[in-house]
Structure formats: C-alpha cells, structure tokens
Amino acid sequence: MSPPVAPPGWSRWLVPPAALSVHLSIGQAYAWSVFKPPLESALGLSGTQSALPFQLGIVMLGLSAAFGGTLVERNGPRWAMTVALVCFSSGFLIASLGAATEQYWLIVFGYGFVGGIGLGIGYISPVSTLIKWFPDRPGMATGIAIMGFGGGALIASPWSTQMLKSFGSDSSGIALAFLVHGLTYAVFMSLGVLLVRVPRGEKPVASAPSALDGVQVSARNAVRTPQFWCLWVVLCMNVTAGIGILEKAAPMITDFFAGTSTPVSVSAAAGFVALLSAANMAGRIGWSSTSDLIGRKNIYRVYLGVGALMYALIAWFGDSSKPLFIICALVILSFYGGGFATIPAYLKDLFGSYQVGAIHGRLLTAWSTAGVLGPLIVNWIADHQEAAGKHGSSLYGLSFLIMIGLLAVGFVANELVRPVHVRHHIPAPREAVDVQREQSAP
Template identity: 55%
Template sequence: MADNSSSLLDRSRTIAGPGYNRWLVPPAALAIHLAIGQVYAFSVFKKPLGALISGNVDAPAPTDWSPGQIGWIFSIAIVLLGLSAAIFGKWLERVGPRKAMMAAALCFGGGFLIGSLGIHLHSLVLLYLGYGVLGGIGLGLGYISPVSTLIKWFPDRKGVATGMAIMGFGGGAMIASPLSVALMAHFKSTGTLGVAATFITLGIIYFLFMQFGVWTIRVPADDWAPAGYVPNAEHSALITSGNVSADNAIKTPQFWLLWVVLMTNVTAGIGVLETASPLIQDTFSKAAMGGGKFVTAAAAAGFVGLLSMFNLLGRFFWSSASDKLGRKVTYAIYFALGIALYLLIPTLGHNLQLTLYVVVACVIISMYGGGFATIPAYLSDLFGKYQVGAIHGRLLTAWSTAGVVGPLIVNYLHEGRKAQGFTGASAYQTVFYTMAGLLVVGLLANFAVTAVNEKYFEKGPVTPQGGGH
C-alpha cells in the first residue's frame, strides 16, 4: 500500500472532482500573493536597519549600514524573483501548484528567519542570503505558482482570474506596512529597534497565512471546461489553438517582443514609484509654492499610499478589461496613453497643478500594475495553457532587469540635473521624457506581436505533467 502521507503535496492530490466551484480557487491564489506582496513594503525597514548600532534612526553610527547597502536587499530579492521563476517554472508545471506553493512558503518564511539572525548578529551577508536570496526564491515560486492554474480554470476569463491574484501582490504592502510598523513598536524593547523580532514574527505569520493557499488550491481535470465554453471563439486572431512548450517559446520572436513590452512598462512605472515621495515634495516644495500651501512629508506618504491603491486596482481593472478589448489593444492603451501622460507630468509640475499631477500619476501607476496582471493572459493567448506558468516565469526576468535598470536610470538622470543646478520639477524633467521614450519602444514591440508560427507547436497530445514531446 502506498504511503499517502508523502504524497499530500503531489499534483494528483489536488485534482478537483466533478461539480467543484472554480471560484474557490482565486482566494487560494490571493493568499499567496497577499503574503509575498510584503516585499513592496520593505522600505519601512530601511531607517531602522540603518541605525541598529546607534539605536537612533536620526543619528546612525559610523559602523551602521548605509542606505546603499540596505537598498541591495530589495534589489537582490527582486532579481531572485525573476531568476527563480525562470529556473523553476517547468518544475512547477510538473509537480503542480500545491508543492510549489509550499516551497514558496518555506523559502519566504525561512528568508525572514535567516534575515532576523543577520540583524541580530549585524551580518549584512546573512541578511542578503536570507531575505534577499532565499526570500527572493520564495517570491518567484509564489508569484508564478497560481497563474497557470487560474488560466486553466478560467479560459473564458483569463484576465479577470489572473488580475484577482496578481492584485494581491500589489496590495500586500498595504497590509505589511502598518503591520511591520506596529510590530517594531511592540518589540522595540527587545533590542535591534525591534526589527529582528519583527522579522521572526512576520516569517511565522506569512508561512501560516500561505498555508491556506497551499491546502485549498485545486487544479481542473484534463478534460474539464466551463459550461458553454467554446475554445478559441474569442475575438483575437492572436489566440492560438495549439500549445507551445517553455523551451520552444523562448525561440519565438513573440516571447522576446513581450519581454521588451514588460520590461519597458515596468521600468517606466518604477520611474514614478522609486521616487514618489521625494518627487512630489521637491516638485511642490515650500520654495516652489512661493511659501504657500506645500506638500509635507506626511502628505507625500499619503501620495505613496494612493499610488499603492491604484497599483492594486489597476491590476484587476485593466486585466479584466483585456478580456473584452484583447491583450494587444490593452497594451497599446498602456503605452499610447502612458507616453502622453509622462510627457505631461513635467508641465503640470512646472505649472504647480497639484491635483492634476496626482491624478495623472495614479493613472500611470494603474497601468504599471495592469501590465503585470495582463501579461499571463497575453502569454496564454499566444502559447496556449500548456506550460504557461513556466513561460511566465522566464518572462519575469524582464521584471528583474527593470528592477535594477529603472532605479539606476532615474537616479542617474535626476542627480545629473541637480548637479546642473536644476531644482523642483525641472530636476525630474529628463526622467519623465526618457521614460516616455522607453514607452515608445514598448509600443513598437507590442505592435510587432503576431500569432505564433505553428512550427513551434507541440506535436500530439500534451499533459499537465509536462508530457507531449
């Protein structure tokens, strides 16, 4: 008799029976993404991590870690997100979402625990290895593990389904930020400004929270389809009737065009997100406003919170809209409208039109979030649902690239303008014009996307476990 206890995580144990309600699957996916979305709130640890020796965030000691050293923790995590998603994507398709989600929970939770040891010992290497490397692997596995499952459950509403899950990644920071601040205040008397104890607590909380997703996720039977669903009856000629493997997908021009599409959209969005707080404070400073009503640090924090909300809402709104408009048209809107808005932002800053400035920034960030949520459905349209999780994983290297390149471009251009004596809105002018130029490249790449040549299709039947070769 087989030992069932060793197979509880196997894909075969997650196949849904007849009559299963597919709407029970998105909450499982959302639980994973709400947890790993904590990475967007990492900035709340920056000042405390930079004052562990002195114990005073306003007066760090010479031996304390610098902002640059701390900044690498986030960058490493994002790079490992993309790399692990690319490396383990095919493994995920073979073993199923439950085992991948459990691995994500162990890595993400474990990353906090190792990171807390690094904080306690004041070892930056341990912090890099814990939260950055191990936690980053958890991010990558957690990010892609629900995607192909949702697409298989919702072939008729791919955008809605993926938008619901990936919305959680955008919204995770809205939970993590106040929770982390409250925990640090609670554990302040334990030393290390409460950061080490907070890391331990978050590691345990997120591991347990992710278990809901691990044990409730289900995959459809191979022959399952929604009632009344007619495959490939959708509006777009781009939607394939075949299936392309992850190995073949990267040989197609379509994959690399979408890589450029995602990279340019994310890089441009980071142009706003990376500098959101100083951007609005510098543009609408006391000096710029002539001593009148100006944007304070507290108001800037509110602006950052507002952008987070539109990042979240945009993921669901735009990806859902793509079910009606088509993915190519939706991305064309992101880029065409984005170009106009990025070119408009400096003018609004110069004219001190604060309300319009905030509205435009929120629309820009909604399309940044929408780009993440729409790309899995775009991939499924082009390459089929077979191994779409693995293909999505490989495409996320575009995000890793943008996560490093975006801030470098923004900081280089901004510092260059400041060195030339420009202040306020003028200091950020070239940043926005450069990002508009990047969006032109993305628009052209999206325009060039056509249906995948049949020579890349799998021959014969394919199975979710990775067969069909």
C-alpha cells in the same frame, strides 16, 4: 507533493482566494520604500544602497520563475506555494538577524536572495491552475489573483509604518518589524497551501498537447519566437516605468513637495505608497478584465502610450500640483499592475495553454531586468543630482524623461507582435508524447 484534486462539485471560485493569500503576502515587496529611510538613517546607507534588497528580490523573482516554471508545472500549485512560504518567510527572518546585528549584507541576502526566490515561485504558482479553471475568462482569472501582489503593499505599508513607530526606527526596531513580518506571512500563506485545488482529470504536468484546442507551443519553442522577445521587451519597459516610481515612492513625493507650502509628512508619504498599491491592485483586475473585451494588444497600447503621457505631465507640471502628481502616479501604477495581470492571457493567446506557466516564468526574466533598471535609473540619477546641489523635483526630471523613451520602445515592440508561425507549433499527435517528455525536462 501531489496537487490535491478538486472533489465533485468543487467551486472554481475558491481557487482565486487561495492564490490571493500567497500574492497578498509576497506583495509586501512593493512596500519596501517604507523601510528605506529608516535603514538609511540607522545604517548610513545611500538611496542606491537601500534599494539593493528590493532590486535583488526582483532579480531573483524573475530568475526563480524562469528556472522553476517547469517544476511548478510538474509538481503543481501546492508544492509551489509551500516553497514560496518557506523562502519568503525565511528571508524576513534572515533580514531580521541582519538588522539586529547591523550586518546589511544579511538583509540583502535574506530579503533579496532567499525572499526573492519565494517571490518568483509564489508569483507563478497559481497562474497555470487559474487558466485551467477559467478558460473562458483568462484575463479576469489571472487578474483576480495577481491583483493580490499589487495590493500587498496596501496592507503592508501602513502596517510596517505603525510597527516602526511602535518598535522604533533604529536597527533593533527594524529587526523586530522584519521578524513579525516573517512569522505573520508564514501563517497567512499557509491558508493558500491548504485551500488550493487543481481541476479533476488534470495532472501536475500539462495535458498532452494533442488533446488541447487551438495553437499550442512548448516552452522551449516559445523562447525561439520573435513574439516571445517582443513581449519580453513590452513587459520590461512597462515594469521599468512603474517600478521606478514604486520603489522610491515615499521619499519621492516628500522630495517633490519639500520647501513648498504643502510639504508631505512621513505618514502622508506612507499613505501615498498605500494609494499606489491600491491603484496597482485595481489595475490588475480592472485592466486585465478589459483586455478580455478589447484584446491584449489594444490594452498594451493604452498601458504604454497613455503611460508615457502621464510621465510627461509629472515631469513638466508635477511639482506645481499635488493632485496632478498623485493622479498621474496612480494611473501609471494601474498600468503597471495591469501589464502584469494581462501578460499571462497574452501568452495564452499566442502560445496556447500547454506549458503557459513555464513560458510565463521565462518571460518574467524581463521583470528581473526591470527590477534593476528602474530603481537604478531613479536612485542613481537622484543621488547624482543631489550631489550636484539640486533638490526637490529637479532630482527626478531626467529619469522621468528616460522612462518616456523606454515606454515608446515598448509601444513599438507591442506593435510588432504577430501570430506565432506554424513551424513553432506542437507536432502531430503521435509525436506529442515524446515532445511532452522532452519539454517537461527542466
């Protein structure tokens, strides 16, 4: 599928809405915690088990982004958005069948595996195109689009909660909710497929590196640099810290204030998930735009350093003040979202715009790792603490201290980032065509 080229006079500001239609849809993944309690009740699952579809979805997001990044660069954004639409919507339909038949493995396979492929391809589908449309403000451009992924739960959380109330929270009600999600998102994502355009003169594969300004590094060479792996660690640690709260947000705030004078209802917990989504969304555009002004390394110092402080406040004082708990969680999620939106611009600064989409895809394997690590830390520790007779905020204290340590590791990795050595740069212009042909191979 050839990418449609923008006609003369086409406004570049039409491209972010196309990306948003896809990202707002696949951002539903952040509202998974709304389905956790009904699934646990209907199918007799533990907290760790009910996290599996989400975890597998994030694993497949990173893997499909890594292996599909070059294909996205080659085939263009319309092809990528179409693949994302088919996989993400099909994942919900398979999960609906799994819920209707009470076959949990089908929910894991559909939502996690098939839907996760849609997550990965859909996530990276607009990144390279946006950077080409907005070379003057890459942080802002990617932030606008990627904020949709963070804001998806702002829509999906109350919407899913209302459907479960209307359809019922048993297996048949969950199945019907999954079915409605799949069909609705298919229609909404098609808007992005129809609207997206690439700049005139662009081809699906990036322009020859000799024609681009500044440092240019191929995807194959990028993964051989220490800078790539430092950023891998930075992203992994930041994502682990944020996703640990996000995946278990609804039950976490309920547990924290259970037995107090201000317990949290199911609807209020869903509202908390929506607030986290809003912070995630706002952080993606706000912090990434700020990075255009103060630099990528400085903004990651904020994400990781202040993020560790927020976790410390929750661990030590969160159960004594609901406003403090909520504010700290919102700040952490704004940093989580900001980290995602800033990383493509950080990559462009270090490696250039040549094959930046493919490099970004490979870096998202850090998200796959964090998608397992974050929920595993929080759910596994909470399950074991509950088995030991503990309750309330005691279920999460140890996991929060671990998150502080991980953020410290990420902070150190960010400090180690330096400009890429010249030996990794694209070779002389007359060799560029051969290099491009070699690097475009999957």
